[in-house]
Amino acid sequence: MNEENAQKTIDIAPDGDVVFVIGTTEKRVRVYSLFVKAASPVLNAMLGPNFEEGQQLAKTGSAEIALPEDNVEAIEIIFNVIHGRNDKVRETLSPRELLQVAIVSDKYDCSVSLAFAIRVWLSPRGGSDPEELWALAMAAYLFREREAFEKATSALVFNHGESYINLSRKHEAVMNPIILLNTAAMLEEARNKLRMSLLMDVLNGDWHCGSSSKKGRHRPDWLMEFVRRAGNLGNTAISSTLEALDQDAGSSVTYIADEAEYSRREQTFKSITEGFRTRHQNAGGLCIWCVRTGEDHGNHK
Numbered sequence: 001m002n003e004e005n006a007q008k009t010i011d012i013a014p015d016g017d018v019v020f021v022i023g024t025t026e027k028r029v030r031v032y033s034l035f036v037k038a039a040s041p042v043l044n045a046m047l048g049p050n051f052e053e054g055q056q057l058a059k060t061g062s063a064e065i066a067l068p069e070d071n072v073e074a075i076e077i078i079f080n081v082i083h084g085r086n087d088k089v090r091e092t093l094s095p096r097e098l099l100q101v102a103i104v105s106d107k108y109d110c111s112v113s114l115a116f117a118i119r120v121w122l123s124p125r126g127g128s129d130p131e132e133l134w135a136l137a138m139a140a141y142l143f144r145e146r147e148a149f150e151k152a153t154s155a156l157v158f159n160h161g162e163s164y165i166n167l168s169r170k171h172e173a174v175m176n177p178i179i180l181l182n183t184a185a186m187l188e189e190a191r192n193k194l195r196m197s198l199l200m201d202v203l204n205g206d207w208h209c210g211s212s213s214k215k216g217r218h219r220p221d222w223l224m225e226f227v228r229r230a231g232n233l234g235n236t237a238i239s240s241t242l243e244a245l246d247q248d249a250g251s252s253v254t255y256i257a258d259e260a261e262y263s264r265r266e267q268t269f270k271s272i273t274e275g276f277r278t279r280h281q282n283a284g285g286l287c288i289w290c291v292r293t294g295e296d297h298g299n300h301k
């Protein structure tokens with residue numbers, strides 16, 4: 001081994017018998033063959049008698065395996081966990097890092113040995129950035145974590161206003177395209193249903209002035225103000241639409257005669273947005289089995 005390579009070696013097990021040479025940078029990671037064989041059926045086969053690397057290990061007591069396509073940080077995280085080196089692993093991974101770990105875990109079938117770490121990594125987190133939510137959803141999908149997948153996709157339905165297909169295309173190189181397409185199509189469907197529900201809530205809203213509402217005067221001007229604030233429902237994230245509806249109408253074009261009337265109108269607006277949030281905020285997430293199998297939800301729920 002030359003000096004340059006020696007500097008690159010990460011000794012997860014300093015006296016380990018196998019060195020993985022990873023990625024285009026050829027970073028070297030030294031591990032125990034027994035640990036990786038126990039953690040991954042795929043690597044178990046690779047280090048077994050039917051593969052050259054396994055034969056070399058049996059003959060000489062050590063082996064080197066090149067994994068040029070894999071992500072070195074993800075491999076390092078996974079190997080640290082399966083070697084019990086949890087002091088080297090962060091509890092919180094960014095959605096992008098987590099997706100890389102999920103891709104490697106899926107490829108080498110490590111999800112059982114990583115089960116507890118996966119739950120910590122996927123534990124609920126805030127955030128509404130669509131790209132991060134998409135990465136989280138895909139990671140949850142690859143880890144086969146039903147609840148986390150449902151949560152991330154629900155947040156995507158609420159917080160993304162643009163095309164899901166465009167979002168999915170960014171992962172074409174690393175994910176099964178059918179899964180990407182199924183997810184994007186089902187998200188689109190779920191968001192359409194939710195937008196339609198919002199529209200129905202508005203149309204069914206109580207647009208009368210006064211507390212004994214039905215006897216009050218009908219207020220199409222309130223409805224028009226609501227529609228004006230909602231803006232382009234078809235192109236805006238549902239969360240942004242609700243925020244716009246909640247916003248105090250300092251810039252309102254509608255003439256409001258007095259404070260009391262203004263407050264009644266805002267109350268009417270609020271009852272619609274709050275009712276909608278209560279019923280739908282955490283709904284709309286996708287079922288992992290529907291995405292995986294493409295079959296009707298009734299067949300597996």
Ligand SMILES: [Zn+2]
Binds near residue numbers: 291296
């Ligand atoms: Zn289903």
